Amino acid sequence: MPLLRKLHEENEKLFDRLTEKSGLASSPQAPSPSSNQATNAQGRDIGRSNSAKTQSPDVFPATMSQDKTGNSGAIVKSSNELAKTTPAGEYLTSALMDFDPNHFEGFAAIADGANKLLMLVLAAVIKAGAAREHEILAEIRDAVFSFIRKMEPRKVMDTMLVSRVRILYIRSLLARSPELQSIKVSPIERFLEKSNSTSRSRGSSRGSSPGRSPGYHHDHVSRVALIDENVQGFKVNIKQEKKSKFSSIVLKLRGIEEETWRQHVTGGKLREITEEAKAFAIGNKALAALFVHTPAGELQRQIRAWLAENFDFLSVTGGDVAGGTTGQLELLSTAIMDGWMAGLGTAQPPSTDALGQLLSEYSKRVYTSQLQHLKDIAGTLATEEADDPVHVSKLRSALESVDHKRRKIMQQMRTDTALLTKEEGGSPIRNPPTAAEDARLASLISLDNILKQVKEVIKQSSTRPLRKSKKKALLESLDDLLAQMPSLLDIDHPCAQKQITDARNVVESLQEDPDDPAPDPNSNSNTLGESEVSQWNVLQFNNGTTAPFIIKCGANSSCELVIKADQRVQEPKGGEVIRVVPRPSVLAEMGFEEMKGVFEQLPEAVSLLALARSADGTRARYSRLYRTLASKVPALKEIVAEMERGGVFKDVRS
Incomplete structure (x- = not known):
């Protein structure tokens, strides 16, 4: 049964299954005019190919128009596109993923089941029409490629069907990827060669097969990607049939009609050409590129034209030639096309078929181009100097967005079933380095947090009346922020310096409350007001020399660490x-x-935990104590993180 008739039958079966599954059999929806028109156009193309007895790879042409809504959509898909499903896609995905060869008895049964699934894929694309072709291909993409790779070792698939499926995906990628529009392929004349040998052995073309990995290079002037020119052609071995009266007499004596014998010989020769063409095409990525870049129906026309030009006897009108001259050209070009299609879909263990290798290379080229494009954007943003908090926030947001897209692409690369691994013969993807951009993003994050704290200081300074202790605490906070500047890149220092200096000038210019008495360090009164701390967190300490003691910690409205503890650790404790x-x-x-003088103004517990034998040791122990206490206060966790990045802590963990 011809392939196209099978596709039509599988198409109808698929439609019946889907309408039953989705419950639409009783109330079918009318297709949209655009979809109906596209389907009819597909049907007309198939009809012409069938009448010409041509199994062209261009039966299912891909829409080559640019996707105006988003560049490179064939690779990087939005979350909405990734989540979009259809009844046909769900059915095919399930059927492809659940196909188990062990449930079939014998090679023929496995081959029949596998090839029917491939035909269903092609039928689903026809049913979807040109308007929705990309969607259905994207939905079943992973399932299709996993299925092909799973079935390749068994050698049960019709390799012409594999080629047709591969071509659909490569053309879909080409249509939606501007990065691939500059690729040029060699003309058909470079893939065909007139043989000088009269031998009909299959080895005549096998020996002339081109290198299996045609290289690509870039013309740095025109920026056009070219296929390597070192391509050997497929040797076409055809000779003019010489009529012999003796052979005619022998055929008559044997009771064989001369026309029947001529058709038998012609059929054998066509099969031989097809096999030789298949051997030539296996692993031939240059030929695979020619197939996917040549417009629909054009490739076979070019082969016919080359045959007519190089074999004059095919161009001579002969009434005694079976089928006429045009018939012979059609048969020969079809034999070559069929052989090439079958060869391009034949796997080369441990790698896949030539079209699969080409798809992997094209996908990697798109990924690499997208990563480089994002690096260029990030590089421009990373060198832009921020002027104010709004500008800092915008720069940070833009760099974070670029970084998110880059990570998304990297994740897609890791899970893309079309990409070949190194073990499968795939080439590694060169990920552009982003160390400079990552460093600027980290610096902007720190700068943004510093500026937010500066803004909070300004806000706190607006409260009236302003106590002396509050003003002192605000100035100390600004000093701490100034100490965090080493965590910033040099490009961000001017902005941080300006904002901190301006805030300091504002705070210093404020009038203090004249009625605010200086705090008495020996007083048990709560000069801060316990009501300022909304929540206390309790920690118990044991230094090994005294009984365990408790320190309560919290944060006031100025985001300062506040502790509540007994004035002394041992009796008399003197109250909290x-x-x-x-x-x-x-x-x-x-x-x-x-430092000892500072600790004398604090509860005795601080001195016991922080004082060491030297100044450096005391600073280290105090840093650890401050970190321990502040880390227990939720409101101070972000400030602690900023202090760590700024190198404020002097303990061994810094």
Whole structure:
């Protein structure tokens, strides 16, 4: 049964199954005019090919118009596109993924089941029409490629069907990928060669097969990708039939009609040409590129033209030639096309078929181009100097968006079933380095957080009346932010410096509350007001020399660390006191005795936990204590992280 008739039958079976599955059999929906028109156009193309007895790969032409809604949509899909499903896609995905050769008895049964699934794929594309061709192909993409790779070792698939499916996907990729529009392929004349040998052995064309991995190179002037010119042609071995009276007499004596014998010889020769063409095409990526880049129906016309030009006797009108001259050209070109199609779909273990290898290379080229495009954008953003908080936020958002897209592409590459691994003969994808862009993004994140804290300081300074302790705490906060600047790149220093300096000028210019008395360090009164701390977190410590003691920690409205603890660890404890704990940066330039003076204003527990034998040791122990306490306060976790990045902590973990 001809392939096209089978496709029509499988198409109808698929439609019946889907209408039953989706419950639409009783109330079918009328197809849209555009879809109906596309389907009719497909049907007319198939009819012409069938009447010409040609099994052309262009029976299912891909729409080559550019996708105006988004570049490179064939590779990077939006979340909506990824989630889009159809009854046909769901059915085919399930059928392809669930196909188990072990459930069939014998080679013929497995081959029949596998080839029917491939025909269903082609039928579904026809049914979808040109308008929805890309959608159905994208939906079943992973299932199709996994199925082909799974069945390749068994050698049960019709390789011409494999080629047709591959061509659909490559043309879909070409239609939606501007990165591939510059590719040029060699003309048909470079793939055909007139043989000087009269031998009919299959080895005549096998020896002339081109290299199995045609290279690609870039013309740096025109930026046009070209197929390697070192392509050997397929040797076509045809000779003019010489009539012999003796052979005619022998045939008559044997009771064989001369016309029947001529058709028998012609059929044998065509089969031989097809087999030789298949051997020539196996693993031939240059020929695969010619197939996918040549418009519908054009390739076979070019083969016919080459045959007519190089074999004069085929161009001479002969009434005694079976089928006429045109018939012979059609038969010969079809034999070559069929052989090439079968060869291009034949796998080369451990790799896949030539079209699959070409699809992998094209996909990698698109991925590489997209990654380079994102790197160029990120590189431009990374060199842009930020002027103010709004500009910083926009730059950070833009770089994060580019980084998100890059990671998304990398994830798709890792899961793309069309890409060949190194073990399968695939080439590695060169991922452009992004160290500079990543460093700028990290710097902008730190800068953005610093500016948010500067904004919070300005907000806190607007409260009236402004206590002396509050003003001092705000200025210390700005000093701490200034100490975080080493975590920024040089390009971000001017913006941070300006914002911190402006905030300091604002705070210093504010009038203090004249009625605010200086705090008495020996007083048990709560100068901060316990009501400022909304939640206390309790930690118990044991230094090994005293009984365990408790320190409660929290945060005030200025995002400062506040502790509540007994004034002394041992009896008489003197009652609880509440104090703001200075940040580690306050101790940076202090001597040992100065630090002891600071600790005397705090509960005794701080001195027991922080004091060491030296100034550096004390700074390290105090940093660890501050980190431990502040990490337990949810409101201070982000500030602690910023202090860690800024190198504020002087303990061994910094």
